[in-house]
Amino acid sequence: MDEDAETDFPRGIGRRIGRPATAALVHAGYTRMSQLDGVPARDVLSLHGVGPKAVRVLQEALEAQGMRMV
Known part of the structure; x- marks a missing residue:
């Protein structure tokens, strides 16, 4: 699965979350x-x-x- 294609999480240089974080978020829904x-x-x-x-x-x-986030 390509998490980047299915999310709107930050992607800019210096403002990007890593693949492990993206995968964890997607896995959590x-x-x-x-x-x-x-x-x-x-x-x-x-x-x-x-x-x-x-x-x-x-x-x-x-x-x-x-x-x-709170």
Whole structure:
């Protein structure tokens, strides 16, 4: 499965989450940024493959769209 083609997670240089984080999010059922709005950041961080950098990048991308993890 090509997670990049099926998600809208950040892809820009320096603002990209890694493949392990993308795969972990997809496996957990998250494929759209909007699905992360209101989700506790600690829950996302607890996914195997998601680290602090991925959470930071996701949070910044969410905030740019008027959303946020709690």
